[in-house]
Amino acid sequence: xxxxxxxxxxxxxxxxxxxxxAVRDVPKPVTLEQVKANPKLAEMALVRLGRLSVQPVTPAxxxxxxxxxxxxxxx
Numbered sequence: 377x378x379x380x381x382x383x384x385x386x387x388x389x390x391x392x393x394x395x396x397x398a399v400r401d402v403p404k405p406v407t408l409e410q411v412k413a414n415p416k417l418a419e420m421a422l423v424r425l426g427r428l429s430v431q432p433v434t435p436a437x438x439x440x441x442x443x444x445x446x447x448x449x450x451x
Contacts, residue, residue: 378394378395378396379394380392380393380394381393381394381395400447402442402445402446402447403445403446403447404444404445404446405445406441406444406445408422410444411423411441411444414440414444416436416437416440417437417440417441420433420434420437421433
């Protein structure tokens with residue numbers, strides 16, 4: 377789990393960021409169009425609220441996106 381820290385691009389204390397890195401490649405990229413077309417992801421914040429830079433993803437949503445990308449087991 378990564379800790380949030382002040383975003384270096386602004387002095388506004390409300391802006392925090394988290395440094396992340398990929399742990400492995402996704403064999404088959406999952407497009408936004410595919411996510412929106414999947415009924416299992418209809419309630420996902422990305423689908424309901426539009427493109428967000430940071431958004432919650434439930435364990436079930438993450439598992440489905442990983443399945444769509446041929447990434448099994450889900451990390």
